[in-house]
Amino acid sequence: VWSWKLYWKNGTPPPTLTVLKGGDHLQIDDLRIPEKPENYYLEGPLAQLYLYCMNEPCTIQTIMERGLEMREHEVRVALYRFCEMGITTVESKRFLSLGVPHGLHNIDFLGCDRPS
Numbered sequence: 001v002w003s004w005k006l007y008w009k010n011g012t013p014p015p016t017l018t019v020l021k022g023g024d025h026l027q028i029d030d031l032r033i034p035e036k037p038e039n040y041y042l043e044g045p046l047a048q049l050y051l052y053c054m055n056e057p058c059t060i061q062t063i064m065e066r067g068l069e070m071r072e073h074e075v076r077v078a079l080y081r082f083c084e085m086g087i088t089t090v091e092s093k094r095f096l097s098l099g100v101p102h103g104l105h106n107i108d109f110l111g112c113d114r115p116s
Contacts, residue, residue, distance in 0.1 A: 015034065017030050017087065017099050018100055018102040019100065027039065029102075049078055050088070051097070053079075053096055053097040054101075058094060060072060082097070
């Protein structure tokens with residue numbers, strides 16, 4: 001946190017983790033460490049999986065109930081891989097994607113169905 005405060009104090013752009021959506025793919029730009037920027041690209045079911053966990057923490061069971069076209073084992077492996085990449089976190093078996101939609105003015109960014 002202290003290093004982020006230093007960036008802001010010096011007028012350097014703040015660290016960000018943003019998500020850009022295009023069709024069935026996502027581009028995740030990780031600029032939290034300015035000296036080591038990372039870019040990730042997710043397509044198809046992996047992109048949808050990341051989106052499912054953006055609004056609220058999700059369990060694997062909740063994700064499977066939404067009808068994602070992936071097997072449970074594939075979902076588990078992907079989610080833990082997202083955690084290793086630092087773009088998702090997990091606590092008490094609930095996964096939360098950390099990226100923020102690029103341009104918060106776009107309310108319909110996620111465009112994924114939520115359970116009723």
